[in-house]
Amino acid sequence: MQNIVIAIDGTSASGKSTNAKLVAQALGYVYVDTGAMYRTLAWYCLQHGVDIHNVRSVAAVCRRWKTRLTCVDSQVRLLVDGYFPEKEIRTVETSAAVPHVAAVPKVRDWMKRKQRECVQFGNLVMEGRDIGTNVFPETNFKFYLDASLAERTRRRVADGVQEDLARRDRRDSQRAAAPLMIPLGAVVVNNSGQTPAETSELILNEIQRRLAASDAPT
Ligand code: DC
Secondary structure (H helix, E strand, C coil), X not given: CCCCEEEEEECCCCCHHHHHHHHHHHHCCEEEEHHHHHHHXXXXXHHCCCCCCCHXXXXXXXXXXXXXXXXXXXXXXXXXXXXXXXXXXXXXXXXXXXXXXXXXXXXXXXXXXXXXXXXXXXXXXXXXXXXXXXXXXCCCEEEEEECCHHHHHHHHHHCCCCCCHHHHHHHHHHCCCCCCCCCCCCEEEECCCCCHHHHHHHHHHHXXXXXXXXXXXC
């Protein structure tokens, strides 16, 4: 039997991580944060003095860096030189650099390959910006999360992070390669004013409904 992939895409601070983790936990699936993979590349480029504005240099990193996928506590990690830069990828510098590396078509090809390899770990809840449109377009389980800019900004500030979300979303939506957009057939969830418990319940109910429908005799 093929593994199931739940694709959760959406804008920055729309609750993708929180809800994807809750859904993965409830279903006993493996959680994959694809943003962390792009962040790891951006961090690696900054560490090694690679010009993040130079498309060829960034693409060359993907050809030569030494990476490995592992799964720890039902969460996939991308290791580079055997190291998981968990804290380093969340800095303001990395956040500012990541949309540049994420816009490079060769980077997106590399990431798509790696992200598809994650099915080796089991059924997945994968969050990102292009999971339903580009990485697993064949899945029947697609969700697109959004919330008002004011609410998303409040959430980031509550996490102690100051960043221009509108600018990052614009970059992610306007790039030529696999831009952020609502996947065909996705359930769109605007979770302004909702708690994570409410949003994840809504997602879980829809997954159960679709799972039951796919089991039903035709
Ligand atoms: O979800 P996040 O904030 O950790 O994502 C970091 C950046 O990576 C964000 O600017 C968009 C980009 N990204 C992407 O282009 N495609 C993905 N599948 C995941 C993230």
